[in-house]
Amino acid sequence: MVSDTTPPPGRRPGPKPRLSRERIVEAALGLGIEQVSINAVASALGAAPASLYRYIDSLDDLLFAALERAFAHAPLPSGEQGWRPYLETEATTRFELLTRYAGLLTDGTGGLETAAVRRFEQVVEGLVPLGFGVDDAVLAVDAVLDLIHDGAAQIAHLRARGHGDPAAQPFESPDVSAAFRRIQDAPRDHLWRKLAIVLDGLAVRQSGGTPSALLARS
Template identity: 45%
Template sequence: MSITPRPRPGNRPGPKPRLTREEIVEAAVEVGVDRLSVAAVADRLGVAPGTLYRYVESLDEIAASAVELVFARTPLPSADRGWRPFLEDEAALAFDLLTRYSGLIQDLGADLATVSGDRLRQIVTILCEAGFSPATAVRVADAVLDTVADGATQTRFVRGPDRGPGDLSEAALAYLATLDEPVRGEVLAIMRDPRGHVLDKVALVLDGVEHRRAAGRDGYAGIS
């Protein structure tokens, strides 16, 4: 994550307080991104709200950087129980993080590419230590993370930005109305428990991985 200060037009002249952009982002994490405001961050740092604009352009920038920092600091699950429990635990953790901060990520444009890349490298290393080839490790990790990311995006569609876990958005209800039974009932069950649905999809992916490994196949299907 880049934290190089960016100039802001219209900065007032005069001596600047001893403050860095890193400290602002750290304070934002401490405040909590779900309760974030310029005033709250400034209060935690003991400065006037306007002071922050010497180092950042907007609350959006603070929020995006705070989310990136949260993801970067979240440790991977333990791999002591084997590669499959490790990936299942990582899928659950990633889903919870993505859904918790989905509004900030999608609405404020947090750039998680670097964070995701760092996390992917760590996952691939663990899978290689478990006996996967690098090519297969990358594909397995990518398949799991893509499944989770897509599920988190769909969860926000289902719930809407301002609804609780048990509520459905107007868009989701409208979609349900286009379906006939028994499909409607099954889709409704998925919408009521999106986390369980996503983790079940991850389990299906991992079932396929285990099947290939049991058959002595690695890499693409049909190539041993």
């Protein structure tokens, strides 16, 4: 009689996988931050959930490590095309990270402080050779990243609650209500228009102009 050597359901043949903190973090990123649980990561690695705790302290520890890795490993922008494309590229990278990993929005950099500070410093350092003093470089990067972070949070909020009833808009003016509805329909486009205004202001500042000079052009 031939014996059945098929492994029981839920068990995988072969040696148990070698675990490491790095492999566990990579598996969490592969699942997507919003889908991470100890059981899901363990299943992806073919390991017992309890075995993960030799390398991580808790689910929060794993989430912070995964988000920090995503943050720290995002490519830095190139300054070859000038300061404006440089900042636009960093804005796009940050927006994509915030959109893909919601934990970056809710964390407030508490668990990501080291990665966030180093990233900020690197972007500032890359902007200085493009014609910015250190103080203005810090101001420019801070303004752009604040705008992107706030915009990504607003977009996430809109997506979470849906557009709602157009008739429930709080504006009395039909034109303003229609304009606000267009923002709801294309929030990323609206965010990038706001970014353009910030960068236009930086261009005037860099040329030695004043805000009134920018208004005179419009």
